[in-house]
Amino acid sequence: MRTQVVIVGGGPSGLLLGQLLYRRGIDTVVLERKTRDYVLSRIRAGILETGFVNLMREAGVAERMDRECFVHHGTSISYENEMFDIDFRKLIGENVIVYGQTEVTRDLYDAREATGGKTIFEVENVEICGADSDAPHVTFTTEGRTQRIDCDFVAGCDGFHGVSRKTIPDTVRKDYEKVYPFGWLGVLSETPPVHDELIYANSSRGFALCSMRNENLSRYYVQCHATDHADEWSDEAFWKELKLRLPEEIADKLVTGPSIEKSIAPLRSFVSEPMRWGRLFLCGDAAHIVPPTGAKGLNTAASDVHYLHEGLMQFYEDRDSHGIDRYSEKALARIWKAEHFSWATTNMLHRFPDQSEFDLKIQRAEIEALRYHETAQMWFAQNYVGLPY
Ligand code: FAD
Numbered sequence: 001m002r003t004q005v006v007i008v009g010g011g012p013s014g015l016l017l018g019q020l021l022y023r024r025g026i027d028t029v030v031l032e033r034k035t036r037d038y039v040l041s042r043i044r045a046g047i048l049e050t051g052f053v054n055l056m057r058e059a060g061v062a063e064r065m066d067r068e069c070f071v072h073h074g075t076s077i078s079y080e081n082e083m084f085d086i087d088f089r090k091l092i093g094e095n096v097i098v099y100g101q102t103e104v105t106r107d108l109y110d111a112r113e114a115t116g117g118k119t120i121f122e123v124e125n126v127e128i129c130g131a132d133s134d135a136p137h138v139t140f141t142t143e144g145r146t147q148r149i150d151c152d153f154v155a156g157c158d159g160f161h162g163v164s165r166k167t168i169p170d171t172v173r174k175d176y177e178k179v180y181p182f183g184w185l186g187v188l189s190e191t192p193p194v195h196d197e198l199i200y201a202n203s204s205r206g207f208a209l210c211s212m213r214n215e216n217l218s219r220y221y222v223q224c225h226a227t228d229h230a231d232e233w234s235d236e237a238f239w240k241e242l243k244l245r246l247p248e249e250i251a252d253k254l255v256t257g258p259s260i261e262k263s264i265a266p267l268r269s270f271v272s273e274p275m276r277w278g279r280l281f282l283c284g285d286a287a288h289i290v291p292p293t294g295a296k297g298l299n300t301a302a303s304d305v306h307y308l309h310e311g312l313m314q315f316y317e318d319r320d321s322h323g324i325d326r327y328s329e330k331a332l333a334r335i336w337k338a339e340h341f342s343w344a345t346t347n348m349l350h351r352f353p354d355q356s357e358f359d360l361k362i363q364r365a366e367i368e369a370l371r372y373h374e375t376a377q378m379w380f381a382q383n384y385v386g387l388p389y
């Protein structure tokens with residue numbers, strides 16, 4: 001088999017890249033380790049930047065998103081019983097949207113199927129060969145048979161645990177990592193959201209987040225121990241803990257109900273450099289992870305897809321390799337800023353096991369700087385809605 005670009009990983013970054021390339025006449029094959037249903041069952045991101053929205057439009061897959069999303073012009077931050085808003089519209093005239101990663105992925109799979117794009121599910125033993133040559137190929141096993149696809153380029157969109165990053169030799173690659181001593185326990189419930197904006201809550205019991213998917217679907221998170229297991233948390237224990245971390249007037253309004261999904265995500269900051277090795281390009285979680293506090297993970301995946309898609313188009317349409325040659329540098333420049341924002345918001349809002357009384361006073365001063373100083377709010381707003389590509 002031959003194609004122009006093999007995309008390893010059928011998550012949001014692989015599918016978005018595939019659809020953008022399809023629109024410009026480039027042939028791709030997507031290799032996905034799991035089934036479509038499994039990929040769609042993972043509840044993850046909820047907040048999308050304008051840059052992401054624009055890419056979905058460019059890929060021709062924004063119709064349902066534009067119809068069903070919620071536009072958010074700001075966000076709320078609470079600390080103990082205090083709460084304040086950061087108004088993105090007033091500060092910088094921009095917004096974010098609420099539209100779940102599950103829906104993004106469903107729309108992209110539907111479009112890929114409708115346009116006849118080839119996706120091979122449940123592949124095993126994927127190996128990327130000859131990435132440092134002009135003629136790479138990818139081998140994999142499916143239904144017990146080994147297959148080979150020859151291609152011009154390989155896009156490694158296979159997430160943090162994929163094979164693509166590990167294909168880059170240790171002598172070339174450098175990883176930067178910080179692991180946080182806690183996780184997020186997330187619950188999805190068919191209940192109305194407690195507030196019209198998201199609430200990021202700092203409390204003496206730890207961080208909490210109130211988010212949503214639609215009028216009757218809420219997503220809530222509480223900071224938990226890194227070693228906790230989701231099945232050890234009853235729904236009752238979760239709701240009780242969440243209420244204790246929110247201002248009283250919000251806790252009193254919270255509508256609880258049975259969880260329809262409950263999972264724990266560990267928190268990590270990670271960047272692998274470079275993001276290109278020969279004809280292999282890393283995109284999204286394959287190259288970098290942020291703690292979810294700033295809602296940046298999927299959004300940084302999208303900016304990678306933007307730079308890579310532009311570079312590949314320049315190569316195919318103008319025979320100019322300038323864009324792909326600068327891909328890693330351009331993508332990383334934006335990623336490190338998102339890494340900084342995610343690290344800073346995580347530090348500002350969570351309880352750390354070794355925090356001293358001094359550290360807590362500093363944390364409070366940081367939150368109050370955000371509450372009362374417009375320059376701090378501008379910085380937050382610009383980063384939250386997303387830096388320009
Ligand atoms: P993935 O979604 O991990 O997709 C990779 C795909 O590759 C998977 O389908 C996997 O099965 C497949 N794969 C893996 N290995 C192989 C292999 N060897 N061969 C073939 N296929 C393989 N981001 C935001 O921007 N906003 C948010 O609000 C936000 N909230 C989040 C909340 C939580 C609780 C979590 C956990 C994450 C959140 N994120 C958020 C981050 C976001 O979900 C990720 O950054 C995003 O999923 C990255 O997409 P991806 O396509 O790069 O990787």
Ligand code: DHB
Nearest residue numbers: 045046211292293294295
């Ligand atoms: C959601 C997740 C986040 O990490 C975040 O910062 C905001 C919202 C969510 O799942 O809705």
